[in-house]
Amino acid sequence: MKKLSKVYLALVMMFLYVPIFVLIVFSFNTTKSRSVMSGFTFDWYIKLFKNEIIMSSLVNTIIIAILASIASTILGTAAAVGINNMKKLPRMVVLNITNFPIINPEIVTGVSLMLLFVFFAARMNFEFGFVTLLIAHITFDVPYVILNVMPKLQQMDPFVYEAAQDLGCNPLQAFFKVVLPEIMPGVVSGFLISFTFSLDDFIISYFTCGSSMQTLPVTIYSMTRRKVSPEINALSTIIFLVVVVILVIKNVLEIKSNAKEKGERR
Numbered sequence: 001m002k003k004l005s006k007v008y009l010a011l012v013m014m015f016l017y018v019p020i021f022v023l024i025v026f027s028f029n030t031t032k033s034r035s036v037m038s039g040f041t042f043d044w045y046i047k048l049f050k051n052e053i054i055m056s057s058l059v060n061t062i063i064i065a066i067l068a069s070i071a072s073t074i075l076g077t078a079a080a081v082g083i084n085n086m087k088k089l090p091r092m093v094v095l096n097i098t099n100f101p102i103i104n105p106e107i108v109t110g111v112s113l114m115l116l117f118v119f120f121a122a123r124m125n126f127e128f129g130f131v132t133l134l135i136a137h138i139t140f141d142v143p144y145v146i147l148n149v150m151p152k153l154q155q156m157d158p159f160v161y162e163a164a165q166d167l168g169c170n171p172l173q174a175f176f177k178v179v180l181p182e183i184m185p186g187v188v189s190g191f192l193i194s195f196t197f198s199l200d201d202f203i204i205s206y207f208t209c210g211s212s213m214q215t216l217p218v219t220i221y222s223m224t225r226r227k228v229s230p231e232i233n234a235l236s237t238i239i240f241l242v243v244v245v246i247l248v249i250k251n252v253l254e255i256k257s258n259a260k261e262k263g264e265r266r
Contacts, residue, residue: 020240027233044230051231057219064130064215065198068137073191075138076145081179083146084153095150101143109140110207117208128210136208137198144197145190152186153179185257192250196243 030039048054083094101109117132156179164174180187202217209218216239220232 023233024237024240027230027237029230032230044234048231048234054216054219054231054235057214057216060213061199061216064133064137065195068134068141068198069191069194071134072138072141072145072194073187076142076190076194077149077183077187079142080146080149080153080183081175084150095146098143098146101140102147106140106201106203110136110204113139113204114207127212128208129213132208132210133205133213133215136204137201140201140204141194141198144193145187148190148193149183149186152183156182185253188253189250192246196246200239200243 025037026033027044028040028042029037030041030043079098083091083098086094113132113136117128117135121127160178160182161174164178165171169177200217201215202221205215206218206221209215214222216235220235223229223232
């Protein structure tokens, strides 16, 4: 059974990652062929960075991802602290409500946000673009921050905050000097997950970006509808590596946090 489970796991991993590795390999192909490797070159990466449309979309994506991650981390952390201080029944209800955007299909979230923005656009005279895209990204990022911060708050000794106030801190000082350092691994994890999801989101961005502001996934989609260029392979390779690096950082932080908690218990 152990051998069979290992074979099954290997097949699943191959199914998931072989297409990505094929894409990475052909991003260095000298020709546009997607089936024959003719030689090794960095030309497609050079052409990629000279493509103004892709570079503009990349800048838009990074700006939106950073701003949305920062805003959602602040809002999500504050929400997590508030939820944690609720009584048991209200806390369960609010947590289930905040989990709706995670469970809800992205197509439903994207269409509902689009209809909301259309409603306000008709009355407030604004267009789809940077603001609508940023609000949409913050909306689906906040629940992930709450999901990461809540366990850290629940693991923390609740009397530490009160002790800090007894020693002369006001509530704000007690939070920044005592609570925030304790939950920082969860805050950082929430920020990194928010940044990752904002970076590669397509469905919600597609419905809320408008024509004046396009993110990288939306631009890639519009390019692939005509013909897949090796530049897309190169771009996808870079995005894949960036996401891998972010996930590695997140896992390292979690491992260090868990090791620190075990050391403190001993």
